[in-house]
Amino acid sequence: MVAPGFLQNPEVRRWLNGVEPAWTMLEFNSLNALRQEPSGSNNAIRLELDLTDAEISESAVTANALILLRRAADSGGLKLTATGNLSRAVVEEMFGIIQAPGYEKTELLRVQQVINEPDVLPLHFVRILTQAAKLLRTYRGKLVATPLGRRILGLEQHGPLQALLFHVAFWRMNLAFFDGYPIDSWPQGAAPSCRWASSQALHDQTAR
Numbered sequence: 335m336v337a338p339g340f341l342q343n344p345e346v347r348r349w350l351n352g353v354e355p356a357w358t359m360l361e362f363n364s365l366n367a368l369r370q371e372p373s374g375s376n377n378a379i380r381l382e383l384d385l386t387d388a389e390i391s392e393s394a395v396t397a398n399a400l401i402l403l404r405r406a407a408d409s410g411g412l413k414l415t416a417t418g419n420l421s422r423a424v425v426e427e428m429f430g431i432i433q434a435p436g437y438e439k440t441e442l443l444r445v446q447q448v449i450n451e452p453d454v455l456p457l458h459f460v461r462i463l464t465q466a467a468k469l470l471r472t473y474r475g476k477l478v479a480t481p482l483g484r485r486i487l488g489l490e491q492h493g494p495l496q497a498l499l500f501h502v503a504f505w506r507m508n509l510a511f512f513d514g515y516p517i518d519s520w521p522q523g524a525a526p527s528c529r530w531a532s533s534q535a536l537h538d539q540t541a542r
Contacts, residue, residue, distance in 0.1 A: 371505045381497035390496045394433040398460045399499055400492060401431060403469055403483050411476030418472065419451035420461060428457050459512060467502040 341347065341358060357365065367378035390396045405428070406412050413421040420428070429439065429449065434456040442453065452458050461477070464470045469483035479487070486495050503509070 372501060381500055383494045383497050384491070385493035385496055387491055390492055393496060394435055394456065395460060395463070395503075396492070396496045396499055398432045398456060399464050399469070399495065400487075402428065402457075402460055402464060403479060403487060406470055406477055407479040407484060407487055411473065411478040414472060414475055414477055415451075420457070420477065422448065422450060425449055425451050425454060425457065429454055432457055432460075455512065462511075463499060463503055463507065466507055467498050469498075 341350075341354065357368070360368070364378070367376060370376050370378070372379045372381055402412075412424045415421055419425075426449065432454075437456055442449065446453060451461065461470075464483070465472075465477075468480055469486060470477050471480050472478075486492060486498075
């Protein structure tokens with residue numbers, strides 16, 4: 335089981351909101367292993383590398399990352415503002431082609447005549463994520479594809495991209511950046527173990 339007193343932590347109890355999830359049944363060492371980055375020596379979480387393009391197209395983040403990466407590679411670089419965001423012209427172009435399930439594009443256009451990159455969270459998140467993953471970098475006022483980014487684009491299938499972005503998002507970035515409310519290691523650090531619990535629940539449902 336998890337460490338004694340874990341579920342009595344007020345912060346944990348507030349986040350769980352009365353629910354006792356499956357991962358609380360894990361041994362403490364197992365829970366810690368799930369919280370660590372996937373690596374050659376830590377196989378608690380394995381990120382699949384050979385997903386088909388049809389499979390990764392179901393992820394809006396991965397699909398948008400490919401769109402942004404291709405556009406940067408094909409154009410010789412995407413123009414940036416002085417603050418490092420994509421220029422308004424680039425934002426306008428990308429706004430029309432990115433996937434944004436559940437994101438009200440029409441509502442944003444209704445309330446804002448001028449749209450900057452941070453106003454479009456699906457694009458803003460992917461731009462920062464692809465830079466953190468070292469797929470894109472800034473060069474002379476533009477966002478350009480790195481050698482790694484070009485190698486990813488050159489693959490027949492882009493399964494490794496999904497694994498890379500997942501790894502960087504949950505182990506290398508502070509997701510609190512995007513809403514401006516700082517968070518400690520909880521709950522972001524617990525996201526992998528929560529996904530493990532979800533997979534167990536889905537497995538149980540399928541087996542019935």
